[in-house]
Amino acid sequence: AQTVTQSQPEMSVQEAETVxxxxxxxxxxxxxxxxxxxxxxxxxxxxxIRQEAYKQQNATENRFSVNFQKAAKSFSLKIxxxxxxxxxxxxxxxxRSWGGSQGxxxxxxxxxxxxxx
Amino acid sequence: xxxxxxxxxxxxxxxxxxVELRCDPISGHTALYWYRQSxxxxxxxxxxxxxxxAPDKSGLPSDRFSAERTGGxxxxxxxxxxxxxxxxxxxxxxxxxxxxxxxxxxxGTRLTVT
Numbered sequence: 001a002q003t004v005t006q007s008q009p010e011m012s013v014q015e016a017e018t019v020x021x022x023x024x025x026x027x028x029x030x031x032x033x034x035x036x037x038x039x040x041x042x043x044x045x046x047x048x049i050r051q052e053a054y055k056q057q058n059a060t061e062n063r064f065s066v067n068f069q070k071a072a073k074s075f076s077l078k079i080x081x082x083x084x085x086x087x088x089x090x091x092x093x094x095x096r097s098w099g100g101s102q103g104x105x106x107x108x109x110x111x112x113x114x115x116x117x
Numbered sequence: 118x119x120x121x122x123x124x125x126x127x128x129x130x131x132x133x134x135x136v137e138l139r140c141d142p143i144s145g146h147t148a149l150y151w152y153r154q155s156x157x158x159x160x161x162x163x164x165x166x167x168x169x170x171a172p173d174k175s176g177l178p179s180d181r182f183s184a185e186r187t188g189g190x191x192x193x194x195x196x197x198x199x200x201x202x203x204x205x206x207x208x209x210x211x212x213x214x215x216x217x218x219x220x221x222x223x224x225g226t227r228l229t230v231t
Contacts, residue, residue, distance in 0.1 A: 033218045037222075042224065043206060043208075043224050043225040043227075044222060044223075044224050044225075045208065045210075045222035046222075047219065047220075047221075050218065050219070091160065095218055097218075103148070103165070103212075103217055103218075104150055104152075104162035104165055104173075104176070105150075105152075105160075105162070105210075105220060106162070107159060107160035108159075109159045110159065110160075
C-alpha cells in the first residue's frame with residue numbers, strides 16, 4: 001500500500017523569506033501523481049501544485065516549486081517570497097496514475113505553516 | 118463557475134442519531150469522492166463514484182456509513198447511529214473524467230457528535 005509521510009508537523013517562516021516543506025512517500029508503482037494541497041482555516045482544500053512522476057522537470061507555479069526526487073521518493077515544496085496569505089495547513093498527496101476506482105488521494109498528516117510579519 | 122458545494126457547513130448531533138451530508142459537485146464532473154478528516158486519522162478516503170458505475174466503497178469504516186449519488190450529480194453521505202468517533206470534517210471532491218487527477222474540493226461539513 002502507498003503511504004505519504006510529512007515529518008514536519010509545524011513550520012514557521014518570516015514574511016518575504018523562503019521555506020521548504022518536506023514529504024516522502026512509498027510506492028512500488030512507477031507512474032503516479034504527487035500533489036501539494038493548501039488548507040486555510042476556511043477548510044477549503046486548494047490545489048497548489050502537481051507533479052507527474054514520469055516528468056523529470058520539477059513543477060513550478062509562480063512562487064511555489066517542488067523538488068521531486070523519484071529515486072529517493074521525496075517531494076518537497078518550496079515557497080518563495082512567503083506572504084501572510086500562505087499561512088495554512090499543507091498536505092502532500094499521492095495518486096495512482098491510472099485512476100478509476102483506485103484514483104483516490106492518499107494524504108500525509110500535514111504541515112502547519114505560520115508566516116510571521 | 119460554481120465550485121463544489123456541501124451542506125450543512127456544520128452539524129451537531131446526539132450520539133445514536135442518523136445524519137445526512139450533502140455534496141453538489143461541479144457541473145459536468147463525473148467522478149465524486151468523499152473523504153473524512155479527523156484529528157487522529159488525518160485525511161481518509163471513504164467512497165468513490167464514477168458516472169453510473171457501482172461505487173467503490175472500500176474506504177467506508179463500518180456498515181453504519183453509506184452513500185448514494187442520484188442522477189450522476191448530487192451525493193448524500195449517510196451515517197446511521199452516530200458515534201463520538203464519527204466527529205470529523207467530511208470533505209467531498211469532484212473531478213472531470215478527462216482530467217481525473219485534478220480533484221476539486223468542497224468546504225466540508227464539520228460533524229460533531231455529542
